[in-house]
Amino acid sequence: MAEVTPGSRRSGRRLAVLSIAGMVGFFAFWQLLALSGWFPERYLPGPAKVVETMFALSIDKYSGATLWGHLTASIGRFGIGFLLAAAIGIPLGLLMGWYRWLDDIVSPFFETLRFVAPIAWVPFAGLWFGTGIGGPTLIIFSGAFPPCLINAYRGAKFVDKRLLEAARTLGASGPRIVAEVLLPASLPSILAGLRVSAGIGWQSLVGAELIVVGSGVGYMMVQGQLNVDTPIVMAGMVAIGLVGVVIDFTLRSAEGRIKKHWGR
Amino acid sequence: MSRITFEKVNRSFVRGGESFQALADVDLVVEDREFVAIVGPSGCGKTTLMRMVAGLEFPSTGSVRVDNVEITEPGPDRAVVFQAFALFPWKSVEENIGFGLKCKGMGAVERAPIVKRFVELMGLASYESAYPHQLSGGMQQRVAIARSYALEPGVLLMDEPFGALDAQTRVVMQEELIRISRLNPRTVLFITHAVDEAVYLADRVVVMSRRPGRIKEIIDVRSVRQRENWDSLEHIEEVMDTASFVHLRTHIWRLLREQHEAAPAH
Numbered sequence: 001m002a003e004v005t006p007g008s009r010r011s012g013r014r015l016a017v018l019s020i021a022g023m024v025g026f027f028a029f030w031q032l033l034a035l036s037g038w039f040p041e042r043y044l045p046g047p048a049k050v051v052e053t054m055f056a057l058s059i060d061k062y063s064g065a066t067l068w069g070h071l072t073a074s075i076g077r078f079g080i081g082f083l084l085a086a087a088i089g090i091p092l093g094l095l096m097g098w099y100r101w102l103d104d105i106v107s108p109f110f111e112t113l114r115f116v117a118p119i120a121w122v123p124f125a126g127l128w129f130g131t132g133i134g135g136p137t138l139i140i141f142s143g144a145f146p147p148c149l150i151n152a153y154r155g156a157k158f159v160d161k162r163l164l165e166a167a168r169t170l171g172a173s174g175p176r177i178v179a180e181v182l183l184p185a186s187l188p189s190i191l192a193g194l195r196v197s198a199g200i201g202w203q204s205l206v207g208a209e210l211i212v213v214g215s216g217v218g219y220m221m222v223q224g225q226l227n228v229d230t231p232i233v234m235a236g237m238v239a240i241g242l243v244g245v246v247i248d249f250t251l252r253s254a255e256g257r258i259k260k261h262w263g264r
Numbered sequence: 265m266s267r268i269t270f271e272k273v274n275r276s277f278v279r280g281g282e283s284f285q286a287l288a289d290v291d292l293v294v295e296d297r298e299f300v301a302i303v304g305p306s307g308c309g310k311t312t313l314m315r316m317v318a319g320l321e322f323p324s325t326g327s328v329r330v331d332n333v334e335i336t337e338p339g340p341d342r343a344v345v346f347q348a349f350a351l352f353p354w355k356s357v358e359e360n361i362g363f364g365l366k367c368k369g370m371g372a373v374e375r376a377p378i379v380k381r382f383v384e385l386m387g388l389a390s391y392e393s394a395y396p397h398q399l400s401g402g403m404q405q406r407v408a409i410a411r412s413y414a415l416e417p418g419v420l421l422m423d424e425p426f427g428a429l430d431a432q433t434r435v436v437m438q439e440e441l442i443r444i445s446r447l448n449p450r451t452v453l454f455i456t457h458a459v460d461e462a463v464y465l466a467d468r469v470v471v472m473s474r475r476p477g478r479i480k481e482i483i484d485v486r487s488v489r490q491r492e493n494w495d496s497l498e499h500i501e502e503v504m505d506t507a508s509f510v511h512l513r514t515h516i517w518r519l520l521r522e523q524h525e526a527a528p529a530h
Binding site: 160162163165166167168169170171172173176180181184185187 | 319337342343350367368
């Protein structure tokens with residue numbers, strides 16, 4: 001979480017030094033704790049053991065696939081659920097921001113359902129959509145959908161009223177106002193929502209993969225847990241964290257580029 | 265033909281449980297291709313009158329019509345130029361000017377020559393692909409005026425369009441507006457609190473009184489303009505220097521001052 005606000009290059013360098021020092025300290029402490037012999041290795045695998053496991057996993061299959069195989073399966077499911085959430089949530093949020101009647105119809109359901117944690121959908125997701133693609137996708141979708149909708153809706157509600165009046169006096173229809181005024185005006189809010197949405201969607205993944213039979217990082221971790229193979233579980237956690245960082249970084253740079261292009 | 269009719273227009277608001285009257289019995293007819301400016305102190309309801317013609321607000325009682333059709337919603341036959349420009353920041357100059365035409369269902373090929381004509385008319389050539397934030401206030405307002413004119417509206421509504429500009433830009437824009445409205449005569453309702461501007465631009469100046477807003481006097485500028493041949497003078501300061509201009513301006517200032525002094529002291 002290094003938010004570097006306008007400051008000197010020196011303070012930037014100091015932040016980098018502090019970050020690195022913190023990381024080194026953390027891993028050293030963890031390794032020492034693991035080496036101390038106070039806990040059996042199963043309780044707390046050390047970082048060296050985790051890295052070793054990750055290397056081994058990337059070559060040898062565990063529960064049917066290598067770490068890459070599991071990751072690819074997971075990222076695929078995440079991608080489908082996330083894109084579906086964006087494709088439905090953003091237009092719906094914008095439309096609700098313009099058409100009052102739609103807001104009145106959707107809001108009661110949405111406001112209630114968004115408090116149901118994605119993991120609570122696990123039994124029904126499996127029943128309704130199966131344990132292949134459909135079930136996990138629904139769970140990721142249920143986590144990723146609310147931020148897409150809420151941010152598009154809020155963005156649409158906070159559009160400069162003068163721009164809406166200008167569009168109306170120029171003869172713009174409702175759908176055109178949504179597409180050509182609300183959407184671009186809400187873009188910063190929508191992009192921020194997408195980042196939150198991707199985060200929650202990726203987090204929901206392990207829950208989603210608890211019900212999957214054949215593949216995925218979550219599935220690999222469940223298998224590791226069943227075999228009391230804790231380094232596998234820890235390796236899965238690290239992989240999830242790293243991919244999460246990559247997803248966030250990708251969206252953040254896309255956000256920066258889009259904002260620059262649409263600059264005001 | 266585009267003739268604006270205000271008939272017994274009243275408008276009252278309820279604020280904090282108390283109702284107060286913003287406009288009282290406004291009767292006014294703006295003839296086809298006439299340029300009418302409304303001046304008055306802030307809070308006299310002059311902007312509300314303009315917004316009623318735009319279809320953005322409605323009278324509590326009475327009627328506002330264009331060519332005898334009651335106004336129920338905004339429409340491209342009544343284009344508005346706002347004080348804050350209200351350009352779309354994510355659209356280029358060309359796209360902003362073409363937006364209303366696009367709403368009419370015109371394709372890109374059809375729009376291009378019209379946009380080009382208004383780009384040239386408003387002196388925006390070579391800025392076509394710039395975005396509003398790259399332009400000065402004066403240039404932005406040129407874009408907004410071009411955007412309204414491009415629709416070839418019967419009625420042009422201007423809400424203190426030069427209020428946000430610096431004094432020099434303002435003068436240039438006033439001269440531009442005179443030039444363009446001679447080339448493309450439209451029915452114009454122009455809201456301002458600048459007396460000079462109203463007298464310089466308008467055929468008639470409507471002076472309004474403060475709360476409740478009502479019409480105090482309507483001054484015919486056109487007959488003076490024609491008699492004194494203001495249009496033969498090239499610059500605004502030459503017009504403003506004529507005795508006839510000064511006389512009208514002073515008359516309007518007196519009207520505004522009277523009501524200011526008549527207003528109850530707070």
